[in-house]
Amino acid sequence: MKLNSTVVLTLTLLALMLGAGSVSAFLGFDIGSKALKGVTSPDSRPTTKFASAKTGNSQHGGLVLLKEEEILKTVKARIEGKSKAPKSEQEEEETETVSNKQKPEEKPQEEVEEKPQPGFPVSAESDGVNLSVQSARYSGGALQLRVKMQNKSKNTVRFLYSFLDVSDDRGRTLSASTDGLPSELPNNSPTYTGIVSIPTALLDDVKSISLSLTDYPAQQLKLEVSDIPVGR
Numbered sequence: 353m354k355l356n357s358t359v360v361l362t363l364t365l366l367a368l369m370l371g372a373g374s375v376s377a378f379l380g381f382d383i384g385s386k387a388l389k390g391v392t393s394p395d396s397r398p399t400t401k402f403a404s405a406k407t408g409n410s411q412h413g414g415l416v417l418l419k420e421e422e423i424l425k426t427v428k429a430r431i432e433g434k435s436k437a438p439k440s441e442q443e444e445e446e447t448e449t450v451s452n453k454q455k456p457e458e459k460p461q462e463e464v465e466e467k468p469q470p471g472f473p474v475s476a477e478s479d480g481v482n483l484s485v486q487s488a489r490y491s492g493g494a495l496q497l498r499v500k501m502q503n504k505s506k507n508t509v510r511f512l513y514s515f516l517d518v519s520d521d522r523g524r525t526l527s528a529s530t531d532g533l534p535s536e537l538p539n540n541s542p543t544y545t546g547i548v549s550i551p552t553a554l555l556d557d558v559k560s561i562s563l564s565l566t567d568y569p570a571q572q573l574k575l576e577v578s579d580i581p582v583g584r
Contacts, residue, residue, distance in 0.1 A: 471581040473500075478573040480505030481537065483565060488582050495555055495582055497548040497563075503537035510536045512568035518550060520558040526550055559583045 468487075475484030486498040503509050512535070518528040533546030548563070555561075562578040 474577050474580050476575045476577045478575050481509055481567075481573055481575065483563070483575040483577060485563070485577055485580050488580060490552060493552050494549040495552060497550070497580065499533065499546050499548055500543050501533065501537060501546070502543045503539060503541040506539050508536060508538050509567050509573070510569075511565065513565075515566060515568060516548070517564040518548070519562050519564075520555070521560045522558075526554050526561065555582060 472488070473484045473486045475482060477483075480503065482500075482502045482504065484500045486500055488495060488497050490496070511533070513530045513533060516528060516530065518526040520526060528548050528550045531547045531549065532544075533548075534544045537544070550561070560579045560581050560583075562576065562580065564577075565575045567573050
C-alpha cells in the first residue's frame with residue numbers, strides 16, 4: 353500500500369513537535385537544577401522559634417510577651433500625661449500674663465519740637481480736619497515739608513495721597529511724594545506727623561508753593577495750604 357503524502361507529512365510534524373518538546377523539557381530541567389544548587393532548606397522551623405519564645409528564652413531573639421499589668425500601667429500613664437498637658441499650657445499663659453503686668457508700660461516717645469522757621473506754621477482747616485506745614489528744609493536733593501494732620505470732627509476721614517496737588521507760585525504742578533502721613537484719620541484723633549518731599553530740580557526760582565488735599569472717596573472737604581515759603 354502506498355502511504356498518502358498528507359499522512360506522512362502529519363506524522364513527520366508530530367515527530368518534530370515531540371522531539372522539540374523533549375529537548376525543551378530537558379533543557380529547562382537542567383537550567384532549573386543548576387539555578388537551585390545554592391538554595392538550601394532553613395535551619396529551623398518557625399514553630400520551633402515561637403515555642404522557644406513562649407517558654408521565656410529571650411536570649412535567642414524570640415518574641416517577648418508583655419504582662420497585662422505593665423500594659424495597663426503604660427496606658428494609664430499616657431492618659432494622665434495628656435490630661436495634664438492643657439493645664440500646663442494654662443499655667444504658661446497665666447505666667448505670661450503676670451510677667452506682662454509686671455513690665456512697665458512703654459510710653460510713646462515724645463516728639464522733639466523744632467524751632468519755628470520764619471513764616472511757619474502755615475495751616476488750613478476744613479470740617480474739623482486740620483493740615484499744617486511746620487517747616488521746609490532742603491535735604492538729599494529734595495525739599496522736605498514737615499506736615500501735621502489732625503481730625504477733630506466726629507467722623508473718620510480717609511485720604512489718598514495720589515490726589516495731593518502741589519503747585520508753585522507760577523501755577524505749575526509739581527510732583528511730590530509722602531512719607532508717614534496716615535491714610536485714615538479717626539474721629540477726635542491725635543496729631544499725625546509726616547513728610548512731603550519735592551525734588552529740588554523742580555524748584556528753581558520758586559519762592560512759595562501750595563498744597564491741596566481732599567478726602568477720598570467722598571471729597572466733601574478740601575484742605576488748601578497756600579503761600580508756603582520755600583526760598584533758599
